[in-house]
Amino acid sequence: MGGATEGLHGDVLDRLGTAIAAGTIGAGEVLRAEELVARYGVSRTVVREAVRVLESMGLVRSRRRVGTTVAPREQWNVHDPRVIRWRLDGPGRDEQLRSLSELRCGVEPLAAELAADRATPEQCGALVGAVMDMTVHGRSGDLLAYLEADVVFHRTLLAASGNEMVAALGDVVAEVLAGRTRHHLMPSRPEPDAIRLHRDVADAVRSGDPAGAGAAMREILREADAAMRAGVARAPGPRL
Secondary structure: OOOHHHHHHHHHHHOOOOHHHOOOOOOOOEEEEEHHHHHOOOOOHHHHHHHHHHHOOOOOOOOOOOEEEEOOOOHHHOHHHHHHHHOOOOOOOOHHHHHHHHHHHHHHHHHHHHHHHHHHHHHHHHHHHHHHHHHHHHHHHOOHHHOOOOOOOOHHHHHOOOHHHHHHOOHHHHHHHHHHOOOOOOOOOOOOOHHHHHHHHHHHOOOOOOHHHHHHHHHHHHHHHHHHHEEEEOOOOOOO
């Protein structure tokens, strides 16, 4: 029973979150429990739990005598991976991608430079292993396996920076990478040059070369941005 309730809560949470992120349910609108129960065909308990999670993300706020209202975007926790996913699924995808790309450009080259000074042998090994996996899956065209290896690489790099604030962005970057694959914004087969650049970062980190690591990471982000722009140009509009 608990698993079924959990599944219903997750479904309602995703549907509400997607609608709010897309602006279908706009800022200031009141969410009435009885209407949500009827709309989604679930219990008040399920609705209450979904709204509680949305409130923890800053998407809604509850006030006495007013009830639960949708909050303006300025109050959202825009670093929450689920908020990122919902925004990528909506009509504001291009704006979200641009914002995330700018964030990555400011953080990941720095992370690479710091990692060249601070990475542990285990982290260096994980970076090299991730690149090897990316090479294998890139050749086979297994995009999901490639994505998994790519996520491991970037999470490891951020953690290897030795800076907890930088490392905490691992989930954000992982969601960006997953969103690119989910929305077909990358080539059907990963570019060999992109994999080579990841190898260059790993090699520079292992050899203690901050400048080389940062430069290679900037090239990765430039290549990724160009690939995403090409993907956006050919991709169909978001389906809500």
